[in-house]
Each structure stands twice: as structure tokens, then as C-alpha cells.
Amino acid sequence: MPKVFNWQINREMEYPYEAAPPKQQFAAVFDTNKCIACQTCSMICKNAWTSGRGQEYMLWNNVESKPYGGYPQQWDMQALSLLGPQTWEGNAYSGKTLIEAAMTGTDGRPVVGYTPDSMEWANPNLGEDEAAGLIETGTFFGMPHPVWSFYLQRVCNHCSYPACLASCPRKAIYKRQEDGIVLVDQERCRGYRECVRSCPFKKMMYNITTRVSEKCIACYPRVEQGLQPYCTVGCIGRIRVNGWIHAPQEADLENPVDFLVHGRKVALALYPQFGLMNNIYYVPPIHVPAGYLRQMFGPGVERAIEAYRRAKDDPEMLGVFMLMGATERWIEKFRVIGDDAIGYDAKGDEIARVPLKEPVHIRPNYDSSRLVFRHNTP
Amino acid sequence: MQRLALLKRLPLLVVVGLSLSLALQGKALAQQGPQLTSVAQSKLLTDPMDAAWQKVPAADVPLTPQAGVKPALMATSVSSVKVRSVNDGASIAFLLEWQDGSEDRYASRPESFRDAAAIQFPTTGELPAICMGVRGQMVNIWHWKADWQTDIDKGFQDVPDAYPNFYKDAYPAVNVLTGTPPFRMPKDFESPEAKQFMVGWTVGNALSEPVRTSPIEDLNAIGFSTATHKAKQNVNGKGVWKDGVWRVVYTRALKVDDVDAAALTAGQEVPVAFAVWNGSNQEVGARKQTSTFLNVTVQAAGGAAALQLSPALLGGLILLLIVAGIIAFRMVEGRSRQTS
Numbered sequence: 001m002p003k004v005f006n007w008q009i010n011r012e013m014e015y016p017y018e019a020a021p022p023k024q025q026f027a028a029v030f031d032t033n034k035c036i037a038c039q040t041c042s043m044i045c046k047n048a049w050t051s052g053r054g055q056e057y058m059l060w061n062n063v064e065s066k067p068y069g070g071y072p073q074q075w076d077m078q079a080l081s082l083l084g085p086q087t088w089e090g091n092a093y094s095g096k097t098l099i100e101a102a103m104t105g106t107d108g109r110p111v112v113g114y115t116p117d118s119m120e121w122a123n124p125n126l127g128e129d130e131a132a133g134l135i136e137t138g139t140f141f142g143m144p145h146p147v148w149s150f151y152l153q154r155v156c157n158h159c160s161y162p163a164c165l166a167s168c169p170r171k172a173i174y175k176r177q178e179d180g181i182v183l184v185d186q187e188r189c190r191g192y193r194e195c196v197r198s199c200p201f202k203k204m205m206y207n208i209t210t211r212v213s214e215k216c217i218a219c220y221p222r223v224e225q226g227l228q229p230y231c232t233v234g235c236i237g238r239i240r241v242n243g244w245i246h247a248p249q250e251a252d253l254e255n256p257v258d259f260l261v262h263g264r265k266v267a268l269a270l271y272p273q274f275g276l277m278n279n280i281y282y283v284p285p286i287h288v289p290a291g292y293l294r295q296m297f298g299p300g301v302e303r304a305i306e307a308y309r310r311a312k313d314d315p316e317m318l319g320v321f322m323l324m325g326a327t328e329r330w331i332e333k334f335r336v337i338g339d340d341a342i343g344y345d346a347k348g349d350e351i352a353r354v355p356l357k358e359p360v361h362i363r364p365n366y367d368s369s370r371l372v373f374r375h376n377t378p
Numbered sequence: 379m380q381r382l383a384l385l386k387r388l389p390l391l392v393v394v395g396l397s398l399s400l401a402l403q404g405k406a407l408a409q410q411g412p413q414l415t416s417v418a419q420s421k422l423l424t425d426p427m428d429a430a431w432q433k434v435p436a437a438d439v440p441l442t443p444q445a446g447v448k449p450a451l452m453a454t455s456v457s458s459v460k461v462r463s464v465n466d467g468a469s470i471a472f473l474l475e476w477q478d479g480s481e482d483r484y485a486s487r488p489e490s491f492r493d494a495a496a497i498q499f500p501t502t503g504e505l506p507a508i509c510m511g512v513r514g515q516m517v518n519i520w521h522w523k524a525d526w527q528t529d530i531d532k533g534f535q536d537v538p539d540a541y542p543n544f545y546k547d548a549y550p551a552v553n554v555l556t557g558t559p560p561f562r563m564p565k566d567f568e569s570p571e572a573k574q575f576m577v578g579w580t581v582g583n584a585l586s587e588p589v590r591t592s593p594i595e596d597l598n599a600i601g602f603s604t605a606t607h608k609a610k611q612n613v614n615g616k617g618v619w620k621d622g623v624w625r626v627v628y629t630r631a632l633k634v635d636d637v638d639a640a641a642l643t644a645g646q647e648v649p650v651a652f653a654v655w656n657g658s659n660q661e662v663g664a665r666k667q668t669s670t671f672l673n674v675t676v677q678a679a680g681g682a683a684a685l686q687l688s689p690a691l692l693g694g695l696i697l698l699l700i701v702a703g704i705i706a707f708r709m710v711e712g713r714s715r716q717t718s
């Protein structure tokens with residue numbers, strides 16, 4: 001099997017195909033700390049792409065309440081336990097990836113995985129209230145860890161080494177050369193669902209009416225026009241920004257995604273130990289126990305949280321966070337000039353300008369011109 | 379000097395001889411194992427439950443798991459398939475019969491995989507070097523699918539069939555003004571605005587076609603991952619599951635005006651192979667059990683076809699003998715020179 005280099009786990013790994021990096025790679029950063037779980041992203045995606053017959057159960061974008069919520073139910077715990085022990089030595093992953101683990105498996109599959117059933121898909125966020133508890137009486141069931149929860153926003157990762165693509169005997173899944181977006185050829189697919197089984201993130205879904213598999217398409221018709229995907233532009237919490245990701249040695253620090261991932265190292269890939277070099281990056285939640293986060297985001301997580309805590313004193317980092325949700329255009333480059341963060345398109349034209357600090361207006365409680373009391377809303 | 383030249387040539391001769399015999403091995407294998415005859419009779423049998431099938435001699439064809447490429451099947455869940463065939467001079471029918479305790483007739487839930495069975499023929503008259511064919515040696519596959527059979531028997535299996543308590547009051551361009559919730563495929567979804575959300579159907583993927591005319595897909599292939607829905611669909615049939623046994627009949631006209639179809643001529647021997655998928659074992663695509671190629675003798679009406687040694691095989695065998703003879707002669711000669 002060919003060897004490819006995965007810089008997220010700092011080592012070579014096995015992959016059934018030679019590395020064939022695209023011209024540029026679609027990526028995004030999601031700031032988990034700012035998400036309010038309003039599910040606007042899930043709904044905008046559903047309306048745009050999956051409101052057809054056979055897609056009823058599909059959420060190409062979903063937001064789940066961790067630690068218990070998951071769509072499909074417990075996808076993460078199931079994938080992790082199938083993979084077995086996962087060990088890191090410093091910044092290098094010393095355990096097995098999903099493909100490496102399958103090489104010693106006896107079931108003839110190319111990737112370690114499982115096929116969720118209808119009931120698992122039917123519960124998009126079972127357990128979402130499980131960490132809340134009642135203030136007076138404490139939690140309604142005891143857990144060995146303190147009460148906490150956070151929201152995890154999930155779309156297809158448009159992986160650099162996709163497990164779905166690796167497992168498709170039909171060769172119906174392809175990674176676009178122009179932007180690294182991973183798609184299923186709807187003419188070629190024969191509904192074998194090896195991809196559904198292999199994608200550990202469970203972002204490959206079977207259309208029960210057309211009997212072929214479908215997935216998040218990264219809103220490619222928008223990306224082709226220099227626009228960010230719907231889930232990004234629809235985000236109420238302004239937690240998302242898209243961009244092109246490069247390998248660390250080729251990072252362009254004027255590009256918002258490279259800047260956050262490589263420059264400030266404040267955003268990390270989800271479960272890098274799966275070995276897919278996934279391209280959705282997360283600013284980890286700052287209030288969650290380190291052990292859980294290390295398993296989820298790898299050894300760089302404490303450093304990322306530290307960096308994030310410094311954002312208020314870091315104008316450039318603040319600048320990128322302020323530019324999230326400030327434009328529907330694809331921000332190729334950004335700069336901070338004075339008190340403003342400015343986003344530019346591919347031609348270098350300004351497409352967004354936001355203040356690093358939003359102005360505070362203090363107005364009297366009673367508006368005498370309209371004869372109404374003002375409420376404490378921004 | 380002469381001896382040296384001969385010694386240099388020896389490995390080449392061995393390679394030529396070996397590859398020739400390997401190339402012919404496929405042919406030879408096809409001559410072994412169960413022999414199958416498509417019995418000529420006046421009545422074609424199209425119903426898998428027709429008692430008349432019992433009078434037709436059966437071949438028990440052993441199946442082995444496809445473990446060569448991943449995703450692989452490591453152990454068979456169906457170890458053999460019983461095959462019978464008849465023809466009436468105009469059409470041919472095959473009956474495949476195999477044990478399968480679970481009747482998996484649906485593919486309309488994310489976790490449901492259907493049973494299936496296929497018959498494969500070379501289209502070039504030549505046995506392909508690899509089981510699903512290679513470039514230049516295309517095969518013709520007749521793939522029966524239990525979910526397609528259900529679509530034909532009970533109507534297209536859609537969301538309300540898979541989930542009886544399902545209800546949805548509207549879809550894009552589909553609402554109470556255009557139909558009655560929870561709506562039916564395909565009639566309520568035929569407008570381009572509604573259909574565009576069913577991409578497989580819109581782009582013409584045969585798997586997504588809600589109006590089935592046959593439970594059997596007629597395919598061509600030139601190797602793994604190349605199965606292609608033929609422009610011309612020539613095969614029909616029917617599958618019935620009863621008491622732990624699937625019985626599936628495949629029928630096709632003997633003469634079809636189609637270069638991509640298997641040539642089935644009365645009075646001739648035709649290589650044929652079989653495959654079975656067990657849905658409840660998630661057998662789909664490459665995860666299947668297959669047979670090797672064997673021959674079916676298509677009896678011509680009015681008399682049994684004589685078993686013939688094909689000219690290609692005869693020629694091959696003679697060539698092999700000649701090469702083996704040369705090698706043996708040269709080796710003996712070489713050794714005697716060495717000793718002298």
C-alpha cells in the first residue's frame with residue numbers, strides 16, 4: 001500500500017492510493033466557543049440540499065451537544081472503540097489509523113467502521129440535555145466528571161485522505177482537483193454503502209429513495225462563485241470562516257484558515273488519529289476537561305486554548321474572528337489596519353471591513369420620542 | 379559457446395511454456411467441474427416455482443468468497459448454487475436455486491442490504507483472464523436484485539413502505555395542491571422542481587429508477603468497478619423466496635441484436651459463471667461468492683448438441699505439447715553436453 005504524509009499526526013501512513021493533492025484544499029474553522037446551537041446552519045443546509053424524498057433523515061450539517069449527543073447516535077464513541085487504543089508520542093501519533101487498523105483485521109474491509117441503523121440516524125441529538133441538571137438538586141445522574149457540555153458543529157471534512165473514497169469498490173467517490181471537495185458521482189454509485197460504513201464521522205448518507213449514497217457537497221456551486229457555503233453564511237453565532245488550507249511549510253499567514261491553524265495554532269482537526277487529514281478545524285471549547293479534549297483534538301489542544309485566551313490582546317487573531325460572518329464572499333486574505341479587520345477576495349478587492357471592537361452605545365431606558373421602554377437587546 | 383547460448387535461452391523457453399499453459403488453464407478449468415446443459419424443449423419455463431423444472435438436470439455449482447480485493451468476503455455464507463437451464467429454440471431460461479435463511483428483499487433503509495444473484499458470460503467467446511473481465515475481454519452480467527423484485531411485486535419501495543408510520547406534509551414543489559401526503563413515488567415527484575432533489579434519479583442512474591421493467595439488470599464489465607448498465611436491457615425474470623430457498627429465473631432471447639450481449643447459440647458451448655450475495659451479511663458489490671467458469675451446452679432443438687473440443691482449445695493444447703517437448707529436448711541435450 002502506498003505511503004502518504006499526514007502532517008496532522010506528524011508521520012507517514014498507509015493509504016490505498018498515492019497522494020494526489022488538489023490545487024487548493026477547501027477548509028473551514030469553526031469556533032465551538034461561540035456556537036449557540038440554534039441549528040440555523042442545519043436548517044439552511046437542509047433547505048438547500050436535503051429536502052427531497054429519501055433524504056428526510058439526512059443532516060449534512062448537524063450540531064450536537066457533547067459529550068452525549070451525536071448524529072448518528074454515538075458515532076464518535078463507536079468509531080473510537082472500534083479503533084482501539086490510541087497513543088501519541090509528543091506530536092506524532094503512534095497508534096493505528098482506521099486504515100492501518102483494518103490491515104490486520106479479519107473482516108476483509110479496507111477501513112475499520114460500522115453501518116449505523118435507522119434508529120441511530122433517527123436521533124440527531126439524543127442526550128442533548130444530559131449535562132444540564134437542576135441547580136437546586138444537582139445533576140439527575142452522577143458522572144465521574146464535572147458537569148459540562150459544548151456544541152460540536154459537523155459537516156463533511158472533505159478529507160485529504162478520505163476513508164469514504166478509500167473504501168469505495170466502485171470508484172464512484174472523487175476528490176476535485178480544483179478545490180479538494182469530495183463528491184459522490186451520482187451516476188456511478190451503486191449503493192454499496194462501503195463509504196457509509198467507513199466514514200468515521202458518518203457524513204456519508206444513503207438516500208433511501210434513489211438507493212445511492214450522498215454527502216455534503218461543500219456548496220460547491222457557491223464555492224465556484226467565490227462564495228462561502230450556506231452553513232457558514234447562515235451562522236447566527238458567526239462562528240465559521242472558510243478558506244484554503246496549506247501544509248504547515250506552505251502556510252500563507254494572510255489567509256484566515258492558515259493563520260488560525262498554522263499561525264496561531266488555535267484551531268485543530270477533529271480526531272486526527274483517524275488518519276484522514278480532515279479539513280474542518282475547531283477552536284476547542286475552553287471549559288471542557290483536558291483529557292476529553294486531548295482525545296478529541298490531539299496533543300495540541302491545551303496550547304490552542306491558551307492561544308485563544310490571548311485573542312483579546314492579539315489584534316490579528318481578533319481580526320479573523322471578527323471577520324467570521326461579516327461577508328458571504330470567500331475571504332482569500334485578511335489584514336488588520338488600525339482598528340479595522342479587512343477581508344479581500346482573490347483579486348485583492350476589499351469585500352469586508354469590521355471594527356476589532358464593536359462600538360458600545362448607551363441609550364436611556366425610556367425612548368421619549370416613541371414613548372416606549374427599550375429592552376436590553378443589542 | 380553454443381551451450382552458453384542455449385542456457386541463456388532456457389529460462390525464456392520455460393517462461394513461454396509456463397505462460398502458455400497458464401493461459402490455457404482457464405479453458406481447461408472450464409471443461410472441468412459440473413457440466414450444465416440447457417435442455418431443448420418445446421416449453422420455456424419462466425416461473426421459478428414451475429414443477430417442470432424438477433425434470434431438468436441440475437448442476438451443483440460450488441461458490442467461493444471473493445477475497446482477492448478489498449472490500450472482500452472472507453467466508454461464504456452461501457456455499458453453492460443449483461443451476462438448471464432450458465431453451466425453446468427462441469429463448470433461454472436459467473433457474474438459480476440457493477439456500478438463504480433470511481429473505482432480504484429491501485434496500486430502502488440505510489441498514490438494509492438486499493439479496494442478489496448474477497450470471498456472467500464472456501462476450502468475446504474467449505474466457506476472460508480475470509473474473510469480471512478485462513479490457514478487450516468484456517463480460518455480460520445478468521444481475522438479479524431482490525429489491526428490484528420487490529419493486530415489481532409490490533410497487534416501488536419508497537419511504538412510506540420502509541417506515542409505515544412516516545408522514546411528511548410537503549416537499550419542494552410537492553404539497554397538498556399537487557398530491558396527498560405523505561405522497562407516492564414517482565407520480566407526485568415527477569416535476570423537474572421536485573425531481574431535482576433526487577439526484578440519482580435525475581441523472582438517470584438505473585439504481586434510482588422508480589419504474590422497473592425487470593428485476594434483472596443487464597450489465598457489461600471489463601474488470602472490477604466497471605459494471606455498466608447496458609443501453610439495451612435484454613434480460614427478464616423472476617425470483618421467489620420460499621422456506622429458506624431463493625429460486626430465480628433469468629430469461630433472454632437466444633438471438634439478440636446486440637454486440638455487447640452474450641452470444642448464446644443453440645448447439646454450442648458457452649462459458650458461464652455465477653455469483654450470489656447475501657444481503658443480511660452486508661454482501662454487496664465486491665463482497666460476494668462466485669463460481670469459476672463452467673460450460674453450458676445449449677442444446678439445439680431436435681437433438682442433443684455433441685460435446686465438442688473447441689478448435690481454440692485443441693490448438694492451444696498442441697502448442698503446449700510442442701513447447702514442452704522442445705524444453706525437455708533442450709534440457710536433456712544440455713545435460714548430456716555438460717557431462718561430455
Ligand code: SF4
Pocket residue numbers: 155156157158159162163164165182198199200201202203204215276278
Ligand atoms: S468526512 Fe467522511 S464523507 Fe467526508 S470526505 Fe472524510 S471520510 Fe469522506
Ligand code: SF4
Pocket residue numbers: 034035036037038039040041042063151153234235236237238239
Ligand atoms: S448556525 Fe452557527 S451558532 Fe447556530 S448552531 Fe450552527 S454553527 Fe452554531
